[in-house]
Amino acid sequence: MSSRRFVITVIGLDRVGIVAGISRVMAEHMVNIVDIRQTLMDDLFTMIMLAEVASENVDLTAFQEAMSAIGTELGVQVIVQHEDVFRFMHRI
Amino acid sequence: MLIHPEEILETINMVTNEHLDIRTVTMGINLRGCCHPDIAVFNKNIYNRILRCAENLVKTTEDIQRLYGIPIINKRISVTPIAIVAESCQAEDFCAVAETLDRAAYEAGIDFIGGFSALVQKGMTPGDLKLINSIPQALASTHKVCSSINVATTKAGINMDAVAMMGHIVKQTAGLTRDRAGIGCAKLVIFCNAPEDNPFMAGAFHGIGEPDCVINVGVSGPGVVNAAVRALQNPNLGEISECIKKTAFKITRMGEMVGKEVARRLNAQFGVLDLSLAPTPAVGDSVAAILEAMGLESCGTHGTTAALALLNDAVKKGGSMASSSVGGLSGAFIPVSEDEGMIRAVQRGSLTLDKLEAMTCVCSVGLDMIAVPGDTPASTISAIIADEMAIGMINKKTTAVRIIPAPGTKVGDMVEFGGLLGTAPVMPVHNFSSEVFISRGGRIPAPIQSLTN
Numbered sequence: 001m002s003s004r005r006f007v008i009t010v011i012g013l014d015r016v017g018i019v020a021g022i023s024r025v026m027a028e029h030m031v032n033i034v035d036i037r038q039t040l041m042d043d044l045f046t047m048i049m050l051a052e053v054a055s056e057n058v059d060l061t062a063f064q065e066a067m068s069a070i071g072t073e074l075g076v077q078v079i080v081q082h083e084d085v086f087r088f089m090h091r092i
Numbered sequence: 093m094l095i096h097p098e099e100i101l102e103t104i105n106m107v108t109n110e111h112l113d114i115r116t117v118t119m120g121i122n123l124r125g126c127c128h129p130d131i132a133v134f135n136k137n138i139y140n141r142i143l144r145c146a147e148n149l150v151k152t153t154e155d156i157q158r159l160y161g162i163p164i165i166n167k168r169i170s171v172t173p174i175a176i177v178a179e180s181c182q183a184e185d186f187c188a189v190a191e192t193l194d195r196a197a198y199e200a201g202i203d204f205i206g207g208f209s210a211l212v213q214k215g216m217t218p219g220d221l222k223l224i225n226s227i228p229q230a231l232a233s234t235h236k237v238c239s240s241i242n243v244a245t246t247k248a249g250i251n252m253d254a255v256a257m258m259g260h261i262v263k264q265t266a267g268l269t270r271d272r273a274g275i276g277c278a279k280l281v282i283f284c285n286a287p288e289d290n291p292f293m294a295g296a297f298h299g300i301g302e303p304d305c306v307i308n309v310g311v312s313g314p315g316v317v318n319a320a321v322r323a324l325q326n327p328n329l330g331e332i333s334e335c336i337k338k339t340a341f342k343i344t345r346m347g348e349m350v351g352k353e354v355a356r357r358l359n360a361q362f363g364v365l366d367l368s369l370a371p372t373p374a375v376g377d378s379v380a381a382i383l384e385a386m387g388l389e390s391c392g393t394h395g396t397t398a399a400l401a402l403l404n405d406a407v408k409k410g411g412s413m414a415s416s417s418v419g420g421l422s423g424a425f426i427p428v429s430e431d432e433g434m435i436r437a438v439q440r441g442s443l444t445l446d447k448l449e450a451m452t453c454v455c456s457v458g459l460d461m462i463a464v465p466g467d468t469p470a471s472t473i474s475a476i477i478a479d480e481m482a483i484g485m486i487n488k489k490t491t492a493v494r495i496i497p498a499p500g501t502k503v504g505d506m507v508e509f510g511g512l513l514g515t516a517p518v519m520p521v522h523n524f525s526s527e528v529f530i531s532r533g534g535r536i537p538a539p540i541q542s543l544t545n
Contacts, residue, residue: 007095007100009100009101009104011104037097039097041101046097046101048097048100048101050095060155060158060159061158064158079104079161080161081159081160081161081162082159082160082161083095084160084349085103085160085161085162085346085349086095086099086100086103087095088345088346088348088349089099089103089342089345089346089349090095090096090099090102090103090342
């Protein structure tokens with residue numbers, strides 16, 4: 001693990017309050033948004049965020065569970081993954 | 093943003109829709125320091141040693157799974173072949189050792205433990221003989237222990253005495269687990285040119301040239317390759333090969349990342365990354381489906397061997413470009429019971445045992461998870477093993493046989509093993525006898541390495 005950055009992917013039907021709800025939970029866990037991008041793919045709302053956790057000792061499980069819970073509440077799928085997955089897989 | 097959203101969505105799609113996973117994180121543990129003449133002391137030594145090394149294996153792999161969001165399906169352990177480390181034990185048999193391995197596996201929380209093994213390609217020591225004779229009882233009285241016997245190599249030839257013996261051992265193993273469809277045989281592999289660092293079961297053991305404690309990772313992804321090939325618009329075979337290579341590259345990179353991080357956290361050496369397209373019973377997660385995506389009406393028909401050769405080679409090329417640590421088996425597996433497409437092909441009548449044998453000439457491993465009628469003679473099973481060993485020996489590759497003469501079954505029956513082991517259609521074997529050939533015993537000499545026609 002070379003950094004404290006995570007990619008957060010939100011996929012689902014668009015509705016009011018998705019960004020607000022997700023970013024509230026992130027703030028509660030001291031997770032900072034570094035970059036954010038939104039697209040519509042096959043009518044699906046897709047939001048990809050690059051986020052940084054405050055310390056290496058962050059309780060990742062608790063954060064992931066909180067993100068899943070808010071996702072369920074908003075009717076979207078929320079996935080939190082360390083950024084290395086994408087760097088390793090797609091870049092040499 | 094440095095990472096492209098399309099790349100992120102591609103990765104997520106591979107995991108959520110195409111069954112991409114890390115099939116196994118396997119810890120190889122050296123048991124050579126555990127030898128003792130008293131089998132009770134020996135068992136205590138190996139139990140303590142395994143738990144000391146693997147104490148945090150399951151927790152660490154679960155942490156990594158969460159960190160990267162990539163499922164890790166199995167956690168396994170492989171150990172030094174028991175025939176070697178238990179050789180000095182003064183005991184009638186080694187069943188107690190298998191039971192100790194089983195207890196250690198349960199205590200460590202892992203799925204399988206491999207290494208109830210012996211290497212007998214050129215002959216048997218008293219320890220090898222004891223181990224082989226212990227296999228039926230050992231596999232019947234344990235749940236997580238896997239056994240493998242190497243009976244041939246390209247350098248040594250084929251030990252036909254061992255091949256003859258293994259026919260009987262397979263039959264006895266099926267008999268002692270008849271209440272569970274002969275499942276003991278699903279945990280027993282007979283090898284030619286067995287790799288020492290393979291993380292996949294049932295053939296994993298910790299080879300004698302390996303370090304003290306090592307992490308080997310097995311990655312799978314037939315579903316991903318299948319989806320990638322099917323997405324191509326009217327491709328030629330060169331384009332299909334190119335597509336498989338690129339996909340294999342990505343899968344391998346992910347496996348290497350996971351393996352290195354697990355090894356770092358467990359303070360173990362990172363060994364190999366084994367990229368093997370290992371199918372699961374899930375629809376689409378199938379090697380047969382990939383071959384059919386290339387244009388075959390049904391797996392097993394003419395052209396299947398060529399298609400499989402293309403697939404296996406492209407997987408190896410993509411994998412070896414992605415990582416310098418590629419090892420183990422690396423290629424495409426064709427276990428019948430675990431592959432929904434293979435099962436259908438057998439039921440349709442397009443895939444036979446003879447065609448499977450031909451396919452093993454060009455793919456990873458061999459005749460895998462094949463159910464045959466319960467009354468198949470031991471000599472016929474030995475002869476099937478001998479054929480497969482000959483293919484491996486001559487072609488300088490690993491081949492293996494994992495065959496289940498399911499007690500009380502006949503051709504056309506379905507045998508249910510459950511979980512990743514799946515469901516096997518009982519396949520016909522030739523009814524002409526191989527008895528005399530097998531009973532001759534002796535050794536098939538190592539092949540000439542020149543005049544390669």
